[in-house]
Amino acid sequence: MDVNQPKQEHLLALKVMRLTKPTLFTNIPVTCEERDLPGDLFNNLMREDPSTVKGAEILMLGEMLTLPQNFGNIFLGETFSSYISVHNDSTQTVKDIQVKADLQTSSQRLNLSASSAVVSELKPDSCIDDVIHHEVKEIGTHILVCAVSYTTQTGEKMYFRKFFKFQVLKPLDVKTKFYNAESDLSSVTDEVFLEAQIQNITTSPMFMEKVSLEPSIMYNVSELNSVVKSGEGLSTFGSKTYLQPLDTRQYLYCLKPKPEFAEKAGVIKGVTVIGKLDIVWKTNLGERGRLQTSQLQRMAPGYGDVRLSLETIPDTVSLEEPFDITCKITNCSERTMDLILEMCNTSSIHWCGVSGRQLGKLHPSSSLFLTLSLLSSVQGLQSVSGLRLTDTFLKRTYEYDDIAQVCVVSSTIQVAS
Amino acid sequence: MLGEMENPDTSPENEPTSSNNAAESEATTIVGLPQTDPSEEQEEILLQDETIDLDADNFESEENVTLSEDSGNLLDKLNEQMMESVLISDSPNISEDDGGDVGCLQDIVDEIDSSETLGLDRITAKEYNEQVDNTNGTEHDISPDDSGAETLTMTNDFMQQQDLPLVEESVELQGEHKEELVTPSSKSSPPDETIPVCTIFSHSNSQQSFLIHDGFESQMVKSPSFGTEMRNAVKAQTQVVQPSPSLSNFFSDNGTTNSSAADFFDSFTTSSTFISVSNPNAAPGAPEHGSAPITPETTQDPVGFFVANKSLDPSASSASVEVPQSPKPFSQIHSVFAGSDDPFATALNMSEMDRRNDAWLPSEETRNILLSVATQQYNPVFIDKEKLTMPGLKFDNIQGDAVRELMLRFLGEQAAMKRQVLTANSVEQTFLGLKQLLNSKNWRAAVDLSGRLLNAHGQGYGKSGQPTNHTTDSLQLWFLRLSLLVKLGLFQNAEMEFEPFKNLDQPDLYYEYYPHVYPGRRGSMVPFSMRILHAELRQYLGCPQESLDRLHSMKTICIKILDNLEKGFAEDGSMITMTNSNRQASVQLWRSRLGRVMYSMANCLLMMKDYVLAVDAYHTVIKYYPEQEPQLLSGIGRIFLQIGDIKTAEKYFQDVEKVIQNLVNKDESHNKIIVLMNRAFLHLGQNNFSEAHKFFTEVLTLDPTNTVANNNAAVCLLYLGKLKDSLRHLEGLVQQDPKHYLHESVLFNLTTMYELESSRSMQKKQALLEAVAVKEGDSFNTQCLKLL
Known part of the structure; x- marks a missing residue:
C-alpha cells in the first residue's frame, strides 16, 4: 500500500x-x-x-x-x-x-x-x-x-x-456470600442469607438506585437493607446515597424456600439456584447504568453423613466449673449407623465423663439427644471442640471442632456481678 | 474531544487508503487500516499483560509460600495470555461472517495469535474449559440481561482453573477450622479459591481479601486490560488539578513590551537615592510614573528591631525615633478607593472600623512577642529571623498576552498589531492604574504592576528571605497580586509567593509590632480575605485537606471573636467601651466572615467530592446568608444531580419552590428564573433533553439576555441532534452580545461544536479569536478556543 x-x-x-x-x-x-x-x-x-x-x-x-x-x-x-x-x-x-x-x-x-x-x-x-x-x-x-x-x-x-x-x-465488583440459618430442630435447610458486597470500581461517585435480588422460583426474598422506623423505611446506609470510587457496600437478603419447595428442602443437596442481583446505578446528571449478575448458585449446606448440632449451651460459664451442653446427632445418610462418641480435650476444654462410649444404632433421618458435661481451664472466649463420632460399621470417624463458643469468666468475677 | 474519540490511526490524516474508490476501498481499507493499528494494540496488550503478571507474581509469592513458585507463575502467565486470546478469538462472529468488515478486529486477533510463541496454549485452554465445566461455578458474570454471557463465562472458568492448584493447599489449611454450624456455601470451592482472581483485577481489594479469609466469592466479569486501565485513569485524574499555563511561557517572553519594564528594574539598582513607599519617612508619591527612578528601601529594618543574626544598625535605630506620622500610603489607598469628605469624622470612624476589621487572635507565641514589643517600645527586641515574614517576588515578569500570541501565530503580524490592551506601562504606576487594569480585565498586567509596586517597597524579585517592613498597603498589594494569580489559575506561582508568609501569624504581620508607625493600632495587617485566599489555595494544588485545616482554624478564631463580642469585650478580648451600634456592626461583620469561612469549607468539601459533608456545610452557610437560601438549596440540588441521585435533587428543588413561595418578592423574575432553571436541570437528569430545552427557553422569555439559559438551551439542542440550530443560536449570541458570551464556557461549547460540524473549524475558531481580541483583556483563557 x-x-x-x-x-x-x-x-x-x-x-x-x-x-x-x-x-x-x-x-x-x-x-x-x-x-x-x-x-x-x-x-x-x-x-x-x-x-x-x-x-x-x-x-x-x-x-x-x-x-x-x-x-x-x-x-x-x-x-x-x-x-x-x-x-x-x-x-x-x-x-x-x-x-x-x-x-x-x-x-x-x-x-x-x-x-x-x-x-x-x-x-x-x-x-x-x-x-x-x-x-x-x-x-x-x-x-x-x-x-x-x-x-x-x-x-x-x-x-x-x-x-x-x-x-x-467493568464498573462494579460483586462478591457474594451465603449464610445458612441454623434455625430449629426440624428442618435442615431453612433460611438462607445472602450478603452481596458491591464495590464501585469506576473513578466517579455512583448513586445506587436499585440493588435487588430477583429470587429463583424456589425462594421468597426479603431485603434487609432498610430499617423501618416510625413507618418510614430508613436505609441502612444512612444519608450517604452514593458510592465513592472503590467504596464497597454490603447488601443483605434473606431467602426463604417457598412452602411447596420447603418440604423438599430437607432433601435438597448440592447446587441450588438462588436468583440474580439486579443493579441500577446513576452517575453524572443521571447517566444510567444497569447490570445483572448471572444466576447465583449456592451449595446446600452439606452435613456429611452425621450431623451434630447444639441444642443448648450456656453463653457464659465460670472458670473450671463444669457446665452442660445438649447435642443433637442426626443421621443424614441412607444407612443405619452404629456410633461411638469420643471426647478429646483441647488446651482449654476438658470433657467430663467417659470417652469412647457407645451411642447405639441410629437409623437414617433419626436423631438422638445427648447431654455432655465439660469445663474450661482458660478464661476468655473458648471454642468447644474435640468431639469425634465413629461409625463402627464403616470404621469412619467424623470430627466436630469449633461447634460453639462460650465465654469463660473467673468465678469470683461472676459472683461479684 | 474529537481527537480523543478518534483512534489516531483512523483520523483522516492518517487514513491513507479509506478514501479510494468505493469498490476497491473495501479491500484496501481492511488491509491498510490496521497495519499500524494492531502493532500498537499489540504493544498495549503486552504491556498490560506484563503489569498484570507482575502483580500476580507479587501476590503469589506473598501468599503461597508452600506452593512452588515456578509452577504457579508459569500457570499464571499461561492463563493470562490465554484469557487474552480466548476473549477475542472465541467470539463466534469474527471468524465466520462478514470477514471483510471485521478486518480491523481480525487483524488484531491475528497479531495476538502470531505473537504467542506457545501455540499449545489455546488447545490447553480448551481442555481446561471442559474440565472446568464440571466444577461448580461459584463465580458469576455480570452481564446486562444475560446476553453475551456465553463467552464471558468461559473466561471465568479459566480463572477458576488458574486457582485450582491453590485449592488443595487451602483445603488442607482449612481443615482445622472447618465450622459445622455455618458451612461455606460450597465445599469444593473454599474461600481462598477466588483470591488470585482478585489479585489480577482489583488491587486494594485483593490485599484485604487474602489477609482475611472472608469467604466471599468474587463475581467476575473479565476484562483483560482492566487493572491497568483503571490505574491510569486514576492517575490522570490526580493530575487534573495542575494549573494549566506554564511559567516558562512568561519567562521566555522577552518581547518588545518588556523593554520599559527592564528600565524600571535597572533604575533602582543603580540609583543611590533611597526612597521608599513602605518607609513612612519617605517622600510620598514616588512611584507615580513607571519611568521615574523608584528605589526600594534598603533591607534594614527602619523601626529598629534586631533580627537575631544581624548587628545593630545605628542609622536604623535613629530612624525609628523619628518615625511618628501615620503612614501615607494607607491614606492614599482610601483616598482612591473609599473617598472621604470629612477628615475628622473619618479619622474617628476609621479607628473604630480599623479595630473591627483588623481584629485577629494571634497564636500564644506570637502574642507573647507582640506583648514584649509593646512593653519595650524603645529597646530593641530580639526576634529570631525565623519568626519574620520576608516575602519577595518569585518571578519578576509574568506579563504576556496569550491572545496576542495566538493572533501572531494564526492571523499574522498585521492582525496582532491591532490588538490593543492596557499593559503595566500604559497606566499610572499607582493603585489607580491597578484599578484600571483590573476593570479592563488585564489581570496579567495588573500582576506586573503590583510586582513593580512591591519592588518599590523593597519586596521585589529576589528579595525573599531579606528582612523587610510591612505596611497596610504592602500587604494589600500582596493580597491583590496573589488573588490575581489565583484568578488566573497560576496556583503554583501563588503558592511560591505565599510561602514566606507561612501561616499568616508572624508577629511582624500585626500592627502592634510597629508601635512607632502605627501608634495605638492593633490587630492584623493581613486582610481577612487574604487569609481566606491562603486557606483556599491549597485545595487548588491538590491538598484540600490542608485547606480544610486552615479554614477550621479560621473558623475557631471567628467563633472566639464573636464570643468575645457577646461577652461585652472587644473583638480581641480586651476591655473597652463600645457603643451598641458599633458592637452590632462588629457582630454583623464577624458573623458574615464566619459565614464566608463556612462557604469556603463547603466549596472545599465539594472539591473533595465529600458530598455528604459538603451538603451539610452548605446548609450551615444558609444560616449565615439566609438571603441566599434559594440559590444554595438549588446548588445542593445540583450536587445531587451530579452524583446521580435524581430523587433527592428533586426534593431540594421542591424545597426551593416552597421557599420562594414564601418570599415577599416571589414574583420577581430572578426568583422565577431559579425555579425554571431547576426544573430544566431536573429534566436533564431524567434524560429528557427536549423538556429541559423547553424550560431553558422559558427562562429566556423572562430574561432574554440570560447567558446561562441561552448556553444551556444550545447544549440541549446538540443532544437532540440539532447541531446546526445549536450553533446558530450560540454564534448569534456571541456576535450580538460579546460582552457576556465571550466567556470561556460558552466559547468552549462553541468550538467543540465547530469541531463536530466540519473540517473547517479552524477558520471559525480564528474568527472567534478576533472577536476575543477586540473585547477581552490579557486574562482571557485562550485554551477554550482550542486553537492549539
Whole structure:
C-alpha cells in the first residue's frame, strides 16, 4: 500500500462525538472586602461573570453546562450515545448519501443507525445528523464503524469509512456470600442469607438506585437493607446515597424456600439456584447504568453423613466449673449407623465423663439427644471442640471442632456481678 | 474531544487508503487500516499483560509460600495470555461472517495469535474449559440481561482453573477450622479459591481479601486490560488539578513590551537615592510614573528591631525615633478607593472600623512577642529571623498576552498589531492604574504592576528571605497580586509567593509590632480575605485537606471573636467601651466572615467530592446568608444531580419552590428564573433533553439576555441532534452580545461544536479569536478556543 499517494479529498466529512452528559461549570471564587485594595472590584467582576450563580457568587458549582471534554470511560451496562455528523465541506451538492453506523464488539456486530434511508441530496455546508444510543452489554474492545457512501455531481460513487475504537470497562465488583440459618430442630435447610458486597470500581461517585435480588422460583426474598422506623423505611446506609470510587457496600437478603419447595428442602443437596442481583446505578446528571449478575448458585449446606448440632449451651460459664451442653446427632445418610462418641480435650476444654462410649444404632433421618458435661481451664472466649463420632460399621470417624463458643469468666468475677 | 474519540490511526490524516474508490476501498481499507493499528494494540496488550503478571507474581509469592513458585507463575502467565486470546478469538462472529468488515478486529486477533510463541496454549485452554465445566461455578458474570454471557463465562472458568492448584493447599489449611454450624456455601470451592482472581483485577481489594479469609466469592466479569486501565485513569485524574499555563511561557517572553519594564528594574539598582513607599519617612508619591527612578528601601529594618543574626544598625535605630506620622500610603489607598469628605469624622470612624476589621487572635507565641514589643517600645527586641515574614517576588515578569500570541501565530503580524490592551506601562504606576487594569480585565498586567509596586517597597524579585517592613498597603498589594494569580489559575506561582508568609501569624504581620508607625493600632495587617485566599489555595494544588485545616482554624478564631463580642469585650478580648451600634456592626461583620469561612469549607468539601459533608456545610452557610437560601438549596440540588441521585435533587428543588413561595418578592423574575432553571436541570437528569430545552427557553422569555439559559438551551439542542440550530443560536449570541458570551464556557461549547460540524473549524475558531481580541483583556483563557 502506498502511503505517500496523494489522498483523495472527500466532499463529505464525517465527525463523531461521544455524548456523555454535559457537566456543570465550576468557577474559582476570589472575594475581597470593601476596605481591601480592590474595593468592590472583585465582587463586581464575579457578579458580571456569567458562570457564577447570581446572588450566591461564592458558590462554586455553577449552572452553566459545558459539553464533555473527552471521551471519558464507558462502563458495562451504561448507554453509549454518540453524535454522528456528516457535513458537506465542498461547494457542490452531493446526492444519494447513506450513512451507516455499526458497532463491532468481540462477539457481534450491531447496526446503530436510526434509519438507513438514503438522503437524496446534501447542499454545501449542510449536514446530516444522527444521535445513536446503545446499551453496552459486553466488556472489552468496541469499534464504532461509520460508513458513508454518496454520489458526486459527476456521478462518481464515493465511499469511505471511519473507525472509532473504545474500551468498555467493568464498573462494579460483586462478591457474594451465603449464610445458612441454623434455625430449629426440624428442618435442615431453612433460611438462607445472602450478603452481596458491591464495590464501585469506576473513578466517579455512583448513586445506587436499585440493588435487588430477583429470587429463583424456589425462594421468597426479603431485603434487609432498610430499617423501618416510625413507618418510614430508613436505609441502612444512612444519608450517604452514593458510592465513592472503590467504596464497597454490603447488601443483605434473606431467602426463604417457598412452602411447596420447603418440604423438599430437607432433601435438597448440592447446587441450588438462588436468583440474580439486579443493579441500577446513576452517575453524572443521571447517566444510567444497569447490570445483572448471572444466576447465583449456592451449595446446600452439606452435613456429611452425621450431623451434630447444639441444642443448648450456656453463653457464659465460670472458670473450671463444669457446665452442660445438649447435642443433637442426626443421621443424614441412607444407612443405619452404629456410633461411638469420643471426647478429646483441647488446651482449654476438658470433657467430663467417659470417652469412647457407645451411642447405639441410629437409623437414617433419626436423631438422638445427648447431654455432655465439660469445663474450661482458660478464661476468655473458648471454642468447644474435640468431639469425634465413629461409625463402627464403616470404621469412619467424623470430627466436630469449633461447634460453639462460650465465654469463660473467673468465678469470683461472676459472683461479684 | 474529537481527537480523543478518534483512534489516531483512523483520523483522516492518517487514513491513507479509506478514501479510494468505493469498490476497491473495501479491500484496501481492511488491509491498510490496521497495519499500524494492531502493532500498537499489540504493544498495549503486552504491556498490560506484563503489569498484570507482575502483580500476580507479587501476590503469589506473598501468599503461597508452600506452593512452588515456578509452577504457579508459569500457570499464571499461561492463563493470562490465554484469557487474552480466548476473549477475542472465541467470539463466534469474527471468524465466520462478514470477514471483510471485521478486518480491523481480525487483524488484531491475528497479531495476538502470531505473537504467542506457545501455540499449545489455546488447545490447553480448551481442555481446561471442559474440565472446568464440571466444577461448580461459584463465580458469576455480570452481564446486562444475560446476553453475551456465553463467552464471558468461559473466561471465568479459566480463572477458576488458574486457582485450582491453590485449592488443595487451602483445603488442607482449612481443615482445622472447618465450622459445622455455618458451612461455606460450597465445599469444593473454599474461600481462598477466588483470591488470585482478585489479585489480577482489583488491587486494594485483593490485599484485604487474602489477609482475611472472608469467604466471599468474587463475581467476575473479565476484562483483560482492566487493572491497568483503571490505574491510569486514576492517575490522570490526580493530575487534573495542575494549573494549566506554564511559567516558562512568561519567562521566555522577552518581547518588545518588556523593554520599559527592564528600565524600571535597572533604575533602582543603580540609583543611590533611597526612597521608599513602605518607609513612612519617605517622600510620598514616588512611584507615580513607571519611568521615574523608584528605589526600594534598603533591607534594614527602619523601626529598629534586631533580627537575631544581624548587628545593630545605628542609622536604623535613629530612624525609628523619628518615625511618628501615620503612614501615607494607607491614606492614599482610601483616598482612591473609599473617598472621604470629612477628615475628622473619618479619622474617628476609621479607628473604630480599623479595630473591627483588623481584629485577629494571634497564636500564644506570637502574642507573647507582640506583648514584649509593646512593653519595650524603645529597646530593641530580639526576634529570631525565623519568626519574620520576608516575602519577595518569585518571578519578576509574568506579563504576556496569550491572545496576542495566538493572533501572531494564526492571523499574522498585521492582525496582532491591532490588538490593543492596557499593559503595566500604559497606566499610572499607582493603585489607580491597578484599578484600571483590573476593570479592563488585564489581570496579567495588573500582576506586573503590583510586582513593580512591591519592588518599590523593597519586596521585589529576589528579595525573599531579606528582612523587610510591612505596611497596610504592602500587604494589600500582596493580597491583590496573589488573588490575581489565583484568578488566573497560576496556583503554583501563588503558592511560591505565599510561602514566606507561612501561616499568616508572624508577629511582624500585626500592627502592634510597629508601635512607632502605627501608634495605638492593633490587630492584623493581613486582610481577612487574604487569609481566606491562603486557606483556599491549597485545595487548588491538590491538598484540600490542608485547606480544610486552615479554614477550621479560621473558623475557631471567628467563633472566639464573636464570643468575645457577646461577652461585652472587644473583638480581641480586651476591655473597652463600645457603643451598641458599633458592637452590632462588629457582630454583623464577624458573623458574615464566619459565614464566608463556612462557604469556603463547603466549596472545599465539594472539591473533595465529600458530598455528604459538603451538603451539610452548605446548609450551615444558609444560616449565615439566609438571603441566599434559594440559590444554595438549588446548588445542593445540583450536587445531587451530579452524583446521580435524581430523587433527592428533586426534593431540594421542591424545597426551593416552597421557599420562594414564601418570599415577599416571589414574583420577581430572578426568583422565577431559579425555579425554571431547576426544573430544566431536573429534566436533564431524567434524560429528557427536549423538556429541559423547553424550560431553558422559558427562562429566556423572562430574561432574554440570560447567558446561562441561552448556553444551556444550545447544549440541549446538540443532544437532540440539532447541531446546526445549536450553533446558530450560540454564534448569534456571541456576535450580538460579546460582552457576556465571550466567556470561556460558552466559547468552549462553541468550538467543540465547530469541531463536530466540519473540517473547517479552524477558520471559525480564528474568527472567534478576533472577536476575543477586540473585547477581552490579557486574562482571557485562550485554551477554550482550542486553537492549539
